[in-house]
Amino acid sequence: MTPRRLAAIVAGDICGYSHLMQLDEEGTHARVKRIQRDLIEPSIAEHHGRLVKTTGDGFFAIFDSPVEAVRCGVVIQQNLTGRNASLPRDHRIEFRIGVNLGDVIIEADDIYGDGVNIASRLESIAEPGQVFISGGIYEQIKHKLVCGYESLGDRKVKNITDPIRVYRVLPDPAAFNRARKRRESILIFLLSLLLLAIAGGALWYLLPQPLGRVRNQALTRLSPDVSQALPGRQSAPPAPARHDAARQDRLPVLATPVLQQPPSQQAAAPVAPPQPAPAVQEPExxxxxxxxxxxxxxxxxxxxxxxxxxxxxxxxxxxxxxxxxxxxxxxxxxxxxxxxxxxxxxxxxxxxxxxxxxxxxxxxxxxxxxxxxxxxxxxxxxxxxxxxxxxxxxxxxxxxxxxxxxxxxxxxxxxxxxxxxxxxxxxxxxxxxxxxxxxxxxxxxxxxxxxxxxxxxxxxxxxxxxxxxxxxxxxxxxxxxxxxxxxxxxxxxxxxxxxxxxxx
The missing domain is CATH 3.90.1580.10 (paralog of FGE (formylglycine-generating enzyme))
Known part of the structure; x- marks a missing residue:
């Protein structure tokens, strides 16, 4: 019987490999081999995984631990970021990495099964330099790594019947909070615009119209009994002073400019005493x-x-x-x-x-x-x-x-x-x-x-x-x-x- 096992599968692939080969075939080949030898293979071994195969511009590896699988993917990506920092963008070797948990068929030099296919599909939709993981991996690692995770929702991918729940790994644990705060800031901004629009509409309704007309319109909305009971309803029009009062009651209060007094005439504002910095326990x-x-x-x-x-x-x-x-x-x-x-x-x-x-x-x-x-x-x-x-x-x-x-x-x-x-x-x-x-x-x-x-x-x-x-x-x-x-x-x-x- 063909052996099967539950494993965390890591699939990696180089972005724009064909373009890199066109720019410098021999140089690119040598750099890819060096990255495989000096980074990918040692990282997989260090995290207790097994490199199953390389594909020229990619690799597949399996791990017993989902934690170690994701950690390995993050380490590879962070190392590549450092290696690429001094290179022109079109000469950078960048990987996409996908990680999935699945039951796989294991042979001497290859692995098979839907679990492998899903890892490959996650890799294909990942962005350069990113690690995308499936929902199954996320549930295993969400409280075990110093990372953030951004849910990308359910994705339909090629040749896989059911949608896959996808998460982006954020190696900086503060990154998820920053992304969330950024989204919240956008929502607050849009809500503020909406409130300003409502306030502007109210001002437009109130300001251009004669005050008596506004008052009469407001009174006609009351019940007849209440409007009849209001003082001055059957009498002569109210005095201007009452119009002013009505205006003050119904119109928004606008800020009035205050002339700055000379310093000698200003009252001295109380100054709060400086607060001491919080105590820090220094290392011994x-x-x-x-x-x-x-x-x-x-x-x-x-x-x-x-x-x-x-x-x-x-x-x-x-x-x-x-x-x-x-x-x-x-x-x-x-x-x-x-x-x-x-x-x-x-x-x-x-x-x-x-x-x-x-x-x-x-x-x-x-x-x-x-x-x-x-x-x-x-x-x-x-x-x-x-x-x-x-x-x-x-x-x-x-x-x-x-x-x-x-x-x-x-x-x-x-x-x-x-x-x-x-x-x-x-x-x-x-x-x-x-x-x-x-x-x-x-x-x-x-x-x-x-x-x-x-x-x-x-x-x-x-x-x-x-x-x-x-x-x-x-x-x-x-x-x-x-x-x-x-x-x-x-x-x-x-x-x-x-x-x-x-x-x-």
């Missing part, structure tokens, strides 16, 4: 006196050459920034999303740009020069005054760091609380494992030409930044103080967090 900081150390190692080409670096005194947060600390920034509308999870867990799914927003917000509300640490400062702090492979020695020891294979604790979807493992000699926790940590520096493939004074190595428009520490999902080699990696500047990833530094 450890002050380091600085010094000279040997930065890098010979274990990886990106960590060479080993070189002397002199660090000036600075302070660095004792722990990675927590969910509670991040959400203070989010509550102040200064950070892009509200983080989920326990308050004492490290915040994750944070891009380099997000971490810079937090540091800028904290500096603004405290009037202190908070910032991201430089790469040299981070390694100096992580070593804790040692020059061994790990801060505790050259051999891996159990329960010294939170990484895959470092402890007997089963891998979790979220990192455990900050400070769960021993601090290094500088009293800093989680300087290796727990979460990947952003630093200020742009990514360079090695230390050739790196500054030796501990300053950040940056350029004005670098597309990727250095990330340190490794996470609870990485193996032990990532928790070495010398280990370094990179990630696209504006891309969020579920293991990425950060800590902050403070200049004297």
């Amino acid at each position: 900081m450890n002050t380091l006196r600085g010094g000279t150390f040997m930065m890098g190692s010979n274990e990886d080409s990106s960590e060479k050459p080993v070189h002397h670096v002199t660090i000036k005194p600075f302070a660095i947060s004792r722990y990675p920034i927590s969910v509670r600390e991040w959400n203070e920034c989010a509550a102040a509308k200064a950070c892009a999303f509200l983080a989920t999870g326990k308050g004492d867990a490290p915040v994750t799914n944070v891009s380099w740009s997000d971490s810079k927003q937090f540091a800028g917000w904290l500096a603004g509300v405290t009037h202190k020069p908070y910032r991201l640490p430089t790469e040299a400062e981070w390694e100096f702090a992580a070593r804790g005054g040692t020059q061994t492979r790990y801060w505790w020695g050259d051999d891996l020891r159990p329960d010294m760091a939170n990484c895959k294979g470092c402890t007997d604790v089963a891998a979790l979807e979220q990192a455990p609380r900050i400070g769960s493992f021993k601090p290094n000699p500088f009293g800093l926790y989680d300087m290796g494992g727990t979460v990947d940590q952003w630093v200020e520096d742009c990514w360079h493939k090695n230390y050739g030409g790196a500054p030796t004074d501990g300053s950040a190595w940056t350029e004005s428009d670098c597309g990727s930044h250095v990330i340190r520490s490794g996470s609870w999902k990485n193996d032990p080699r990532y928790v070495r103080p010398a280990n370094r990696d990179s990630y696209d500047t504006s891309v969020r990833y579920p293991t990425h967090g950060f800590r902050i530094a403070l200049s004297p």
Whole structure:
């Protein structure tokens, strides 16, 4: 019997592939192959999926978890956004991605069934750079990802009998609220126009007509008994003063210009006392006196050459920034999303740009020069005054760091609380494992030409930044103080967090 299984199917396809091939056949082919090798295949593997096949300009993959399937699609799209940022629009390689949950027939090198066809149809109606998901996927993931979702309603697609409920994934969790507020603003604007039109019609009815005529028209609408009982009904026309009163009663009050008095004649308006800024609980900081150390190692080409670096005194947060600390920034509308999870867990799914927003917000509300640490400062702090492979020695020891294979604790979807493992000699926790940590520096493939004074190595428009520490999902080699990696500047990833530094 042919094996079947319920799976989350991801279908991806390049937009305008034929046009790209016409512009530069060999170059486009090479770029597509590189994206498949360096981005799509590793992302699928990282999210526990299986690449079923590639189609020249697309791919199909299956996942046991709908959460991981959508997360993989978002990561691919965000990475491609970073890669395309510096390219002319007609040279950009952009994917459409569709994700569906369905029962599929599995063969060695292909998958079949309506579930696959629906994923393919979702991909075909998706916009460039977007991830579209089916209603079945949405119901499985709607409370499990830091995302927004925009319902596109039921769509009838080719060769599928029943309409498909379609959702657009909004990787920025604030994006859905912004879209909703934009729609609400449009509705409020239209309602305001309607009210103005009604008010204008009322003014048109009242203003051009003689006041007595308006009054008589109003009185004729009353019952005969009531109109007869009104004073002056059978007598001579009312005095002009009564006309004025009637006018005042029935006409809208128009604003009268007020002549500005000289400052000396104006009454002094009471001035409200300035309100103090809301208190912010600052992260716990450890002050380091600085010094000279040997930065890098010979274990990886990106960590060479080993070189002397002199660090000036600075302070660095004792722990990675927590969910509670991040959400203070989010509550102040200064950070892009509200983080989920326990308050004492490290915040994750944070891009380099997000971490810079937090540091800028904290500096603004405290009037202190908070910032991201430089790469040299981070390694100096992580070593804790040692020059061994790990801060505790050259051999891996159990329960010294939170990484895959470092402890007997089963891998979790979220990192455990900050400070769960021993601090290094500088009293800093989680300087290796727990979460990947952003630093200020742009990514360079090695230390050739790196500054030796501990300053950040940056350029004005670098597309990727250095990330340190490794996470609870990485193996032990990532928790070495010398280990370094990179990630696209504006891309969020579920293991990425950060800590902050403070200049004297």
